[in-house]
Amino acid sequence: DAGVTQSPTHLIKTRGQHVTLRCSPISGHKSVSWYQQVLGQGPQFIFQYYEKEERGRGNFPDRFSARQFPNYSSELNVNALLLGDSALYLCASSSSLGHREAFFGQGTRLTVV
Amino acid sequence: AQTVTQSQPEMSVQEAETVTLSCTYDTSESDYYLFWYKQPPSRQMILVIRQEAYKQQNATENRFSVNFQKAAKSFSLKISDSQLGDAAMYFCAYRSSQGGSEKLVFGKGTKLTVNP
Numbered sequence: 001d002a003g004v005t006q007s008p009t010h011l012i013k014t015r016g017q018h019v020t021l022r023c024s025p026i027s028g029h030k031s032v033s034w035y036q037q038v039l040g041q042g043p044q045f046i047f048q049y050y051e052k053e054e055r056g057r058g059n060f061p062d063r064f065s066a067r068q069f070p071n072y073s074s075e076l077n078v079n080a081l082l083l084g085d086s087a088l089y090l091c092a093s094s095s096s097l098g099h100r101e102a103f104f105g106q107g108t109r110l111t112v113v
Numbered sequence: 114a115q116t117v118t119q120s121q122p123e124m125s126v127q128e129a130e131t132v133t134l135s136c137t138y139d140t141s142e143s144d145y146y147l148f149w150y151k152q153p154p155s156r157q158m159i160l161v162i163r164q165e166a167y168k169q170q171n172a173t174e175n176r177f178s179v180n181f182q183k184a185a186k187s188f189s190l191k192i193s194d195s196q197l198g199d200a201a202m203y204f205c206a207y208r209s210s211q212g213g214s215e216k217l218v219f220g221k222g223t224k225l226t227v228n229p
Contacts, residue, residue, distance in 0.1 A: 031215050033215050033216070033217075035217075040221075041221055041222075042117075042204050042206075042219030042220050042221050042222050043158070043204075043217070043219050044219075045216045045217065045218070048214070048215045048216060050215075055214070055215070056214055056215070056216050058216070088156060090158065092158075092215075092217075094215055099146065099163060099165070100215060101148075101160055101163060102160075102208075102215060102217060103160070104150075104157055104158035104159075105157070106155065106156050106157045107156045107157070109156075
């Protein structure tokens, strides 16, 4: 079975631009969460979506938004990019059953110049 | 708000030896999950072990085991018979059991080096 897949793997953007990151969860997983991992730090929670509805939001500005589609894939959008948005963006999916463990993708490395 | 603290930025161990990584956390909840994740240079976060707070028995997964001290809010990871492939960043993480939340709160991580 395919794991969590994210695209693209690497991305370079200019300050002020907009970026869209994509995530496909493990088949059968209805929950998708997004995390930002700045170099040398642990991941920080950005959003959780379940059944297309936002279930949680971390302490991030309104420039960050996300959505989940009927097939449970998800997009993370960031507007008006700042240098400080440079980070590894991780997507995780989890089942609504059992221990609801999070399975992570390999992330998208975003560099803002 | 929940917080997770990993006080060891870096640790090293000789191959085949045992190493313990420390983690403390703060929460007012009584029911929650604790996890250890491994992040190798490939960047993908890999679940190593899970502990449910209501279980007193410490979790074990092959060479990996935890020492869960709920009253002390401590959750350390012991790696036995260390292998070169264990070298990675290790993150301790907390997750509430309330309200269907999937939010993980991570520590800053411990970089583990395994010396041959």
